[in-house]
Amino acid sequence: xxxxxxxxxxxxxxxLTAALAKEIAKLIEGFPDSEVAVNWDNVVAQVKLKxxxxxxxxxxxxxxxxxxxIIAEAFSEAKAVEKRLHKQNAPKYANSAxxxxxxxxxxxxxxxxxxxxxxxxxxxxxYDELHVLWGKNTDLRELMSAKNNKRS
Numbered sequence: 001x002x003x004x005x006x007x008x009x010x011x012x013x014x015x016l017t018a019a020l021a022k023e024i025a026k027l028i029e030g031f032p033d034s035e036v037a038v039n040w041d042n043v044v045a046q047v048k049l050k051x052x053x054x055x056x057x058x059x060x061x062x063x064x065x066x067x068x069x070i071i072a073e074a075f076s077e078a079k080a081v082e083k084r085l086h087k088q089n090a091p092k093y094a095n096s097a098x099x100x101x102x103x104x105x106x107x108x109x110x111x112x113x114x115x116x117x118x119x120x121x122x123x124x125x126x127y128d129e130l131h132v133l134w135g136k137n138t139d140l141r142e143l144m145s146a147k148n149n150k151r152s
Contacts, residue, residue, distance in 0.1 A: 025074035
């Protein structure tokens with residue numbers, strides 16, 4: 001019976017461990033929710049910011065643990081989610097005149113609402129002026145002539 005010894009490798013300790021890879025995978029999976037574009041440049045930049053290690057795209061995409069490329073799998077899942085969200089948020093007729101007309105309708109509806117608000121404020125101001133005039137005991141013709149003189 002031969003005993004197999006664990007192979008002892010020399011050199012620097014492994015920095016990109018399975019635990020770190022799982023943390024990086026969680027980070028990547030959060031990209032679509034936080035509206036960060038899912039691409040390798042952003043992955044490398046975010047890993048450098050959060051974990052203070054600068055790994056290249058190649059090492060992040062190819063490193064495997066127990067036959068699974070944890071980071072690459074998380075990246076592809078996040079990319080699929082990003083595409084699905086983009087399709088959901090895109091207008092149904094993106095290349096047609098219909099979407100342009102819908103956008104124009106939305107702009108005009110916003111203007112109508114703003115004008116209605118302005119009309120309400122003006123109407124309320126005029127009612128207040130009318131109540132002030134009713135409360136005074138002066139002749140209405142005098143008040144109107146005084147008001148017209150103010151405008152001139």
